[in-house]
Amino acid sequence: MAGAHPLAFHLTMTKPDDCAFPVIGDFGGREWKAEGVTKREYFAALAMQGLLSTESRLEQFTEVASFSVQAADALIESLNQKQK
Numbered sequence: 001m002a003g004a005h006p007l008a009f010h011l012t013m014t015k016p017d018d019c020a021f022p023v024i025g026d027f028g029g030r031e032w033k034a035e036g037v038t039k040r041e042y043f044a045a046l047a048m049q050g051l052l053s054t055e056s057r058l059e060q061f062t063e064v065a066s067f068s069v070q071a072a073d074a075l076i077e078s079l080n081q082k083q084k
Contacts, residue, residue, distance in 0.1 A: 014079040016040035016072075043072035 020042035023034040037045070048068035051058060058064045 014039060014076050016076050040069075040072050040076065043075050044068040047071040 016039060018039050019035045020037050020039045022036070025032055025034075044065075045068070048064055051064050051068060058067060
């Protein structure tokens, strides 16, 4: 894409290792990039926050963490399925 903004990306695919909130800037003629957390980590954190805010049947933090990652993976998979 000629002339595309450096943050432009393909909207039809969600990759787990893509940055959730990428920032690209120019500081004194030097380009810099801040990546932060991945989309998978961000989705898992949101799921974990929801689980911990309710009376969950998950009793161990390791269970909550594992379930949160599974939920993030399921969301990414669902987002990547072609719409019929």
